[in-house]
Every structure is written in C-alpha cells, then in structure tokens.
Amino acid sequence: MYKGFALLNGIFIAIMIALNSMLSMETDAFVALLIIHGIGLITIGIIILFRRSKLISLKGIPFYLLLAGAIGVINVFLNNTAFIAIGAALTIGLGLYGQLIASVIIDHFGLLGMKKIPLNKKKLIGFTIMAFGILIMIMG
Amino acid sequence: MFYFLAFITGIFVIITIILNGNLSNRLGYHQTTLINFISGLLFAALLYLLFDWGNAVTFEGIPIYLYFGGAFGVVIVILSSVVVTKISAVYTTVLVFVGQLFTGILIDYLRFNTLEWGDIVGGMIIIGGVCFNLYCDQVNMKQKAEESMKPAKE
Numbered sequence: 647m648y649k650g651f652a653l654l655n656g657i658f659i660a661i662m663i664a665l666n667s668m669l670s671m672e673t674d675a676f677v678a679l680l681i682i683h684g685i686g687l688i689t690i691g692i693i694i695l696f697r698r699s700k701l702i703s704l705k706g707i708p709f710y711l712l713l714a715g716a717i718g719v720i721n722v723f724l725n726n727t728a729f730i731a732i733g734a735a736l737t738i739g740l741g742l743y744g745q746l747i748a749s750v751i752i753d754h755f756g757l758l759g760m761k762k763i764p765l766n767k768k769k770l771i772g773f774t775i776m777a778f779g780i781l782i783m784i785m786g
Numbered sequence: 787m788f789y790f791l792a793f794i795t796g797i798f799v800i801i802t803i804i805l806n807g808n809l810s811n812r813l814g815y816h817q818t819t820l821i822n823f824i825s826g827l828l829f830a831a832l833l834y835l836l837f838d839w840g841n842a843v844t845f846e847g848i849p850i851y852l853y854f855g856g857a858f859g860v861v862i863v864i865l866s867s868v869v870v871t872k873i874s875a876v877y878t879t880v881l882v883f884v885g886q887l888f889t890g891i892l893i894d895y896l897r898f899n900t901l902e903w904g905d906i907v908g909g910m911i912i913i914g915g916v917c918f919n920l921y922c923d924q925v926n927m928k929q930k931a932e933e934s935m936k937p938a939k940e
Contacts, residue, residue, distance in 0.1 A: 656885020686856030715825030744796020779911030786904005
C-alpha cells in the first residue's frame with residue numbers, strides 16, 4: 647500500500663507542477679505565486695485546526711531554517727517558467743536529475759550538516775546514462 | 787536556458803528537504819509545513835509588491851482546478867512523511883520518479899495531443915540510469931557490511 651502511495655506522490659507532484667504553471671499562464675507569474683501559497687496555507691491551516699495539535703514554540707530555532715518556504719517560492723517560479731517553455735516531461739526529468747546530482751555532491755562534501763559519504767565513482771556511469779536519456783527527451 | 791532553470795530546481799528541492807527535515811525533527815511535519823507556507827506567502831507577497839504591483843489580472847474564465855496546486859503541495863508533503871518511514875529509500879526513489887516522469891509525459895500528451903517517442907524512450911533510459919545508481923548503492927552497502935564483519939570472525 648505504501649508503495650502505491652509513493653507512486654501516487656510522484657503523480658501528484660507532476661500534477662501540482664502542471665496546475666501551478668497553467669495558473670501562472672492564466673494570471674501572471676507573481677499573482678500565481680501568491681494564490682498557490684495562499685491556498686496551501688489555508689489547506690495546512692485547516693488540517694492543523696482539524697487535528698487540534700499543539701503548536702511548539704519557535705524559541706531557539708535558527709532563523710535560516712524558517713526560510714525554507716522562500717526557497718519553495720523560487721522553486722515554484724522556476725518550475726512554472728520552465729514548464730511554459732519546455733513542457734512537463736523535460737521540466738520534471740531535468741529537475742529529478744538536478745536532485746540526484748545535488749544529493750551526491752552534498753553527501754560527498756558533507757554539506758548542510760549531512761554526513762560525508764564519498765561518491766562511488768561507478769555512479770558517474772548512471773549519471774551519464776540519465777543525461778543520455780534527457781538528451782533523447784530534448785531531441786525526440 | 788530553461789533547461790538550466792529546471793535543473794537547478796533540483797538543487798533547491800534537496801536544500802528544502804534537508805532544511806525541512808531539520809525543522810520537523812523539532813516541530814513535526816505539520817507545523818513545519820505551516821511555517822513553510824507562511825514564509826512562502828510572505829516572500830511571494832514581497833515579490834509581488836516589488837515586481838508586479840499594479841498589474842491588472844483577470845480571474846474570469848480560469849478553471850477552478852487550477853487553483854488547487856497549493857493544496858496538492860500540502861498533500862505531497864504529508865504523503866512523503868508517511869511513505870518515507872514505511873518503505874525503503876530505493877523503492878521510494880524509483881516509484882516517485884516513475885510516477886513523476888510518466889505523469890509528466892502524459893500531461894504533455896494531453897496538452898499537445900502528440901505523443902513524443904523521445905519522451906518515452908528518454909524517460910525509460912533515465913529510470914534505467916536511476917536504477918543503475920541505486921544498484922551501485924546496494925552493492926556498496928553489501929561490501930561495507932561484509933568488510934565490517936571480517937575482524938569479528940578473526
């Protein structure tokens with residue numbers, strides 16, 4: 647069942663990117679960002695109220711951790727822009743590629759407080775295969 | 787250039803995952819999501835005021851379902867936190883990738899009415915590359931497990 651959820655998660659992510667991008671086509675880039683985050687805020691607000699969970703104090707939490715939301719805004723903006731120009735499959739494919747490369751770099755150098763995990767050189771073969779797949783997507 | 791933009795969203799996604807993982811250790815997933823959307827909304831408002839103030843936008847004729855992207859975002863965060871504890875990272879990675887990629891191909895098909903074979907073949911090759919790397923990880927982990935067991939035997 648959880649494997650089904652994982653697959654569903656992927657499907658939802660693609661749908662979300664499409665909806666967000668099409669919204670920014672119908673309105674404009676910045677208004678869309680406002681609407682998307684406003685609706686998201688309302689959604690999570692309703693869920694939290696529904697669960698009646700206690701909110702934990704923010705004392706002692708480093709400020710930069712609270713900025714993750716701003717990075718999300720940039721992400722939505724970049725995704726929307728790319729989607730309009732190159733379509734869903736390429737935006738998603740390239741984004742996934744970027745994620746994988748970022749993860750191995752972060753692991754290799756132990757950035758952002760993560761444990762240092764040196765890169766297994768054989769993975770470069772995998773990354774080359776993926777790049778080839780992306781190239782075929784671009785050209786096909 | 788747009789290829790590059792799509793590529794760097796990947797870097798930002800990973801940074802967000804790490805920051806949020808950190809935050810949710812202290813606050814739990816729901817409050818972390820709440821803070822994300824609050825700071826996101828504030829930042830979006832700032833950008834709007836800086837770059838878009840006074841721009842007229844009509845909301846006529848926009849299909850309702852286009853407004854639900856934000857809600858999907860919340861659902862995705864919650865689903866991720868559920869899934870990550872229940873199945874292995876390998877399955878998570880592959881299944882999420884496959885779901886994303888092929889839904890993306892389907893979306894392109896629905897929007898443009900042409901099925902691009904480059905997308906399907908390219909998509910399968912990408913998944914192949916992902917599986918190859920995951921396989922390398924598995925081999926690596928097995929090797930390390932074997933190495934750490936040797937001294938105990940002697």
